Amino acid sequence: MSDLEASRAQLSQSPFAQTGYVYVEFQNGKNVGGTFCIVGRNDILSASHVFLDEQGLPPKAAYFYLAADYNSVTNRLEYFPNPIYTYTASTGSLLNFSEIHKDSDNSTLTISETKYDVALIGLNSAIGDRYGYLQIDPFAKPDNCLSIGYPAGSTGMMYRYVNATEYTKSFYELLFNSTAPTSFSAPSALHPGDSGGPLLSGNSVIGVASSDNSSASYWAGFCFTFSKIATEIARNDSLIGGAGADYTYQYQSLNSDESSSVTTFDVKELLRLGAGNDRVDSSSADDTVYGGTGNDTIDGGAGRDVLYGEDGDDAFSYFSLDEERSILGGLIVGNTLSDFIDGGFGRDTLRLGFSQASISRSLSWARMKSVEAIVLGTTPTSDWSIELNSDAFGSGVREIDLSADSDSAGIDTVNLSQANDPKAEFTITGSAGVDRIVVGAGIYNIKGGWGLDTVNLSGLKAAKFSYDSLSGYVVIDNPLGGLVRAKDVEFLQFDNGVLAVRDLVIVGYTFLNDKLIGGDESQVLRGLAGNDTLIGYGGNDTLDGGVGNDSMVGGLGDDAYYVDSTGDKVVESANQGTDTVVSDISLSLAKVANVENWVGTGAADISATGNTLGNALTGNAGANTIDGSLGNDTLAGGAGADRFAFSSKLGATNIDTITDFVSGVDKIQLSKSVFSKFKAGSVAEANFVSGAKALDSNDYLIFNGSQLLYDADGSGKGAAVVVANIVGTLVASDLVVA
Template identity: 30%
Template sequence: MPGTGSAYGIFTLETSGAASVAFSADQTRIYVSKYDGKVDVFDAASHAKLATWNVGTSLGALTLSEDGGFLLAVERFGPPSTPGGGYTPPPASQSSTFYRIDTGSGAVTTFTRAGNAYLDIEIVDGQKAILTGGQQQVTVFDLVNQTYSTLPGGVYYSNSSVMVEDRHLTLFAESGISNGPLAIYDDRTGTVVAHGDDYQTGGPNGGSVGFNYGHQAISEAGGLVAQFIYHSTINLYDLNLHFIRGMTIDGPVDGLAFDPTGKFLYARLDSGQLNKIEVATGLVVDSFAVGTTDWHNNPGSGDQIVQSADGKTLLIHDNSTGKLQLIDLTVRDERFEGTGAADAFAGGKGDDVYVVNHAGDTITELKYDGNDTALASIDYTLPDYVENLILAGTALNGAGNALDNQIIGNAADNQLAGLAGNDVLDGGAGRDTMSGGRGDDIFLVDRSDDRVFELTAQGRDVVYTQADYVLAEGQEIEVLAASSRAGTAPLQLVGNAFTNEIYGNDGANYIDGGAGPDYLAGYGGNDVYIAENEGDVVMEAVGGGRDVVYAGSSLSLAAGSEVEVLSALSQAGTSALQLTGNGFANEIYANEGANFIDGGAGADYLVGFSGNDTYVVDNGNDVTVEGLGAGRDTVIALANYTLTAGMEIEVLSAQSQAAATALQLTGNGFANEIYANAGGNFLDGGGGADYLVGFGGNDVYIVDNAGDRVVEGTGGGRDVVYARASYTLNAGAEVEVLSVISQGGGTIIDLTGNELGQELYGNTESNFLDGGGGADYLQGFGGNDNYVVETQGDVVIEGAGEGNHDVVYARSSYALGAGQQIEVLSAQSQGATGALDLTGNEFGNELYGNEGANVLNGGAGGDYLVGYGGADAFAFTTALGGGNVDQIADFLSGTDTIQLDDAVFTGLTPGALNANAFVTGTAAQDADDRIVYDSATGALYFDADGNGAGAAVQFATLLGHPPIAAGDFTMI
C-alpha cells in the first residue's frame, strides 16, 4: 500500500555538563566526559545510562583507543565559571593532567606534568596520543613506554590548537584568531603532510576572509577539509590545504562533521538546525531542528558533532551549555509490501525497503531521501533515486539506474546491469552475467563461469572472486581480487590484455596478469605468477611464502617484493630475456637464448642455460650456473666475486673498467677471461688457461697454469703476478713483479719474465729464474737456483746459506753483485761463440765461458775458471792473498792470455809482460823476475821484489800444468 516516511528521533543524553563524547569501538556504547570530572556511559541503542565513573575534577576533551580498550581524557583546569561555560584560556599555574580510563572496568590511571592545563587530546596510530595546551609545544605521549616528546614539525602547529581526527589524519586548527593556521598530521608517516597560515584573511591560501571560531572537519575518504570562517561561509580545502571553494550557509556554525563517505557535511547552525549539505553541490539535502537557537563563540575541545561508523546515529554536543543530544536516523526507515496488484509506494527520508512483486508496482523516491532498497521477485529495473536491488523468488534480470547501486542476484542464472553510477553487483549462486556500465563498479563472483562485461573507459572496475576466475578478453576491468585476502583456499586468477591489478589471498595462488602491464600481489602462500609484460609489477610481502614468477618477457622484480624465484616462462625458449632480481635472495632461471641476468642485492642463484648469457653479480655469495658448451657467458661483477666451481663461464669482468674501486675477481677450473678496472685489483684465474687483464692500478694476479696470460699496459700501476706453477710472462705485459706464491717452498717453480724489467722471486726450492729482457731483479731464496741474465742491468740476489750450488747463466757479459753467494756464473751455452766478459765476486765462484773469446775474472776468492774454446783471457784484478787463488782449468799457451792489473801487480807496466819478468821454476832467479811459474805444480806466483827478501804470493793454478810463456801475459 502507499506509505510516507516518519520523522527522525532526538533523544537528550545529557541536559548539561557534557565536555566531549566518543563511540565505543563496536558502536554499542557512548562515552561522555563531564565538567564535573565524571565519565558517563550510555547504551547507544536504548539510550540508557549504564555507568558513571569518577575520574577527575573537571574533564575536557575525550578520545578512544583504536582497540576500544581505554579512553584518554584531559583535566579541563577546573569547573567552568558558569554551569556549562565554554573554553577560556587556562591559568599558567595549572598542572598538565590527563587520565587513562579502562573501558571494561572504569579503572583510572592519572598522568601529570608541570605546565598549563591540556586543551585537546587525540590518539593516533594506536601507539601515541597527541595533546595540545599544557606545555609550550604540542606534546606526544607514547602509550607503550609512557614517555613524553615534542610532536615533529611543531613550527606548523599552535599549542592552543583544537584537533579533529579521521582515520589516519589529524587536523590542527588554532581558534580565536584571525589568521587561522591549519596543519594536517599523518600518523602513517609521523609527519606534517600539509600546513599553512592566513586561512581567514584571504592570504596565499585563498578563501573568504573572517575569524576562526575553531569549528572544522576533515574527511580522509572525501579528501576534504571544511572550516567555518565567518558568519555565513564555510571554506573547503583539499588535503594539501589548497583552497577549493567557499559555501554560503544560513548563519553562524557551532559544529561541523563529514559523514563517513565524505560526500556530505553536517553543519549545526545558530538557528537550532542541523543541516546535511551535499559537498559537491552545496545543497542542503536534509535538516533537523535540534533545539539550540543561539550561537556561541566557544570552540572548546572535542568534536561538536560525532557520527557512528554507519552514519545512522548523530551525537550533537553544545559546547556552551554542555547539552548532549542523540539523533537516531533509523526511526525513519520503513518497509513497504505490496498487495500483489499494482501498488504505488513513497518512502520519504529514511532507508526504505520495497517488496516488489508486480510489474505495475511503482516507487517514488526523491533525491537525498535515504538509501533505499527494492526487493523484487520479478525482473526489475530500479526507478530514480532507489539505490539497491535484491532479486528474490524466480526473478532473473535486474538493472540499476544512474545512482551508485547495489544489485544482488539469487540462486538463478541472473543477468545484472548496473548502468551508470558506481555500482556493486553480486550475482549470487547461479551462472551469472553482469555488466556495470559507466562508473567505478564492483562485481562479486563465486563461480568460474560467472561472466563480467565492462567496456573501455567506463571507470575503475573491480571483480572480487571466491573461485578461480579469468577476466574475459576485451573487457576493461582494472582489478581482479580474491574476495577475502585472509582466505587460504588456492585461487587461479587470470587477467586479460588490459592493464590489470590482481590480488590473491593467503593461499597458494596462481596469478597471470595477461598481456598488459599488470600489478600482481599474492599475499601469503606459495604463489605462482605469470608475467607476460615487461611492465608487470609483482608484490610479495616478507615471509609471504616461497613465490615463483614465470616471465614471458624481460622483467625486473619490484623493490621490496620478497619473490624467491624468477624464471623464464619456458626454459626451452630462445628469445633473449633480461631478468633482474631485487634486494632479496633470488633464484633466477633464464632460457636457451642470450639472456641478461641480474640478481640485484642479496645472495642470488643465477642460471642462464644455453646461449651467450650475461650475468650481473653484486654479492660475493651470488652463484652463477652454466653447463658445459652452453655458450660464451659473461659475469659482470659489482663486488668481489669468485666463479662457482664447475660452471663454464668464459668471462668475468668488472662492470666498468674506468672505475677505481678495487675488486677481487677469481675464476674457476675452466679457462676464464677476467677483466678488472682502474683500481688495485686482485685477479686469480683459478685452474685452466686464463686471460687476465688488470687495467690501471696496482694489480695482483694469481696464475697456476703455464697457459695463463696476464695483460698490463704501460703505466698501469705496480703489478704483481704470484705463480702457483712454473710461469712465463707474456710479451708486452708491463708487470713489475713475478713471484712464487709462497717463498716457503714445497714446489719447484720456474719463472720467466719478458722483454721489460721485472722483479722475480723464487722460493726455498731449486728454482729457475729468467728475467727475460730489461733490467731485472732476481731472487731465488733457498735451494740450488738457476738464473738467466740478459744484461749487466740484471740483479741476482742470493743470501749466504741459500743453497750450495746456485748458477747464473748469462746471455751477455755479466758481473755478479757483491755479497751474493752464487756458486756458478756461466755462459748460457758453452757452444756459443759470442764473446762474454764474466766476473765473479768476493766469494769463490765457478766461471764458465763458451767457444768465443771470453774474459773471465773470478774477482776475490778462490775461483774456478773454464774458458772453453776461443782465445780466452783470465783476469786478475783483486788484492792477492792466500784466499784468492784461482784455478784455470783449460789454459792454452799461445791462444789464451792472463791479464794482470798493474795496480795489483805493482812494478809492472801496462802492455805485454817483459820477458825478463817471467821465470819458470819454484822461485825468482834474479831481481827482475816478477811472475814465477812452477811447471811441476801449475802454480803461478807474483814476486814483487824478485829474488829479494819478500816472499812470492800465489795467485793462480793452471790445472794440468800446461806450458806458459811470458808472451801469454798482458798487463792491464
C-alpha cells in the first residue's frame, strides 16, 4: 500500500505531539513503510507490532524515524535522514512502543508528573548489554514525558540532554545503559502486547492506534488522516482491550465521514467494531462489545459482559469455568450476576471451555438471544456435563459441536431432554471423548461422533420409525411430528417402539418388546431385553436381540446373529451372503437354514452341529463337541479338550477338516452306525495303522500323516474312504466310538 502520512491538522484532533515513520524490509523481498505514533499513557494495545511476513518470518530490518508535522515521507527523510533505531535479525527481539516521563530540569525519573506524551521505541528484552540512543524530535520537544512500559530485567533506561546549553533546539536522547536509575521501577517483563505498536495490513505497517482518557472528547489517535485509516479499520481487526477504562471507536465508512460514538453504560469498557471480520479479546473488566457487520469473534473474558454480535456469523468465546460460578448465556458470571449475549443476524456460535475437573453446568438462555450453535473449544481435564434448558431451544440453538473433546477418560454427558420445539432441527457432532447424549422430544437431527457415544432418545416414547435412504441418516418419526436422525453414533436407546437404522449404528431399546429395522447398509441392532424383532435388510449386519426370545432376520449381506436363548429365532434366506451365528449355548445349524458358520463364546462346555452347507464351526474356551454333519466343513475346537464327531454318511462331498487337533487332549468320535466294524468304546491298536494303507485285514482306520481314512475290509480289495483332513498328529488312543 502507499505510505500513510501525518499532518498538523490531524494532530490537532489527537492528544499527541509526536509522529514517526517506519520502513520494514521483509525476507521475501517486500519492502513496506508507514507511520507510527506515540501511545497514550493509559493504553495497552494489541501485539500487532510484531512484523511478520505471510510465512511468519521476521523482517530483515525495520527502520524507525521520528518526524513531526511533515506531509510527505520525502520531507521526513530529508530532515531526519538517519533512523532513530534500526532493528535487524541480528540485533535481537522485535520492538515495542512505550513512554517515559522526565522533567525538563533533568531530575530523576518519576511516574507522577505528566503533561505531554512522546514517542519512544522500547526493546522487548533486557537491555543491559545494549548501548546506543534514541532521538526525540527537537522541533516539537515535550516539557514532560511519562513512561508506562519498561524493558524486562534489572537494567533500565536513562534520559538526558545532548547539550544542556542548547536546550531549545537540541536533541533529547534516551540512553541504553547497564545501570538503571535507582527510582526506576521496572515490571518483571515487557513483551508483545504490553504496549502499543504499529497497525499492520498484511505486510504493510500502517500506523499505531491509541487513545487518552484524560479527556473523553479525544478521539482515537491514529497518526494519519482519518479518511485513510477508515479504509484499514474496515478490514479484519484484532483488538485487545486490556485493563483500565478503555473506549474503542467505530469506523465504518471509507470516506471522510467517520462514525464514532461513546454510549453510556455501567461498564468499564466499550468496544464498537465496524465492518469486516473482527476479533475482540477483552480483559477481566465489565465489557460491552458491539460486533457490527462481518463475521466477528468476541471473547468477553471474565466480568459482567454485554455482547452484541449484530450482523454476520459471530462467535462468542469463554474458556475459564470454575466451581464457584455457572454459565448464563455461555459466559462466566458470579452467582448473582449475569451476562447478556445477543447474536443478531447470521449463524452465531458460543464457544465453551473448561478449566476444572468434574464440571456440571446448566446453560440458561434467559439472557441470550439468537445464538445458534455451541462449540466445545477445549478438551476438558475430566468428567463434564452440559444441560440446556428449554429457553435455549426457544432462542434458536440448533447445533452442538463436541469434536474438540479428545479425552476418552471419564463419562461426559450432554443433556437436551428439555427441548420443547418439535419442529427444530438439531445437530450434535460428537467425538471420542463424549459418552452420553440425552435427547428430548423436540429434537430431530442427531449426528454423533466417532467415539463410544450413547444417544438416549427415551423421551420420544412410542413412535413410527423408518430410514431415509437419501440422507443416510437414521430417521425416527416421534409423536410430536419431529424426526430424529442418527449417523455415526455407536449406541442409540429408545422406549418401546419400532426403529429403522442405517450407517453402522448400534441401536438399543429398553427392556420391552422392540422392533428394529435396518437399511441397505451395514448396521448393528441390539434389542436389549424383551422379545425383540430385528430386521437387517441389506449390508453386513450384526443382530443381537439380548435377553428374551428374539427373532432376527439378516437379509442380504454377511450377517452375524447373537443367540443367547433356545427361544431365539434366526431367519436367513438362501444365497444372501455368508452368515454366522455367535452363541454361548449349544446350537444346531440344522435348525438355522442358510447360515454357514458358528462361533462359540464364553467358557461353558457346549456343542454345535452343522447343516448341509460347508460350515465353519469354531468352539469356545470350554470342552466342545463339534459335528460338521453333511458338507465339507472346517472345524476348530479352540481351547479345552474338544471332541470332533463324525456321524453322517462318508463321501467325497462330506470331508471335514480339523485345523487345531491336539493329540492326547482332543478326541475324534466315530459313530458306530457309520463305522460298523467297531463297537462302542476305544479303538484298539490292532485296528489302527499309521501309514499309506492297511497292512492286514483288520486295519480299519488309517492315518497317512494328513488324512484319516476308513477301510471296511482292511487290506482287502475294497477301497479306503477319506473321513477327515487333520492338521496335527494322531494315534489310536485319540479315537473313540459312540
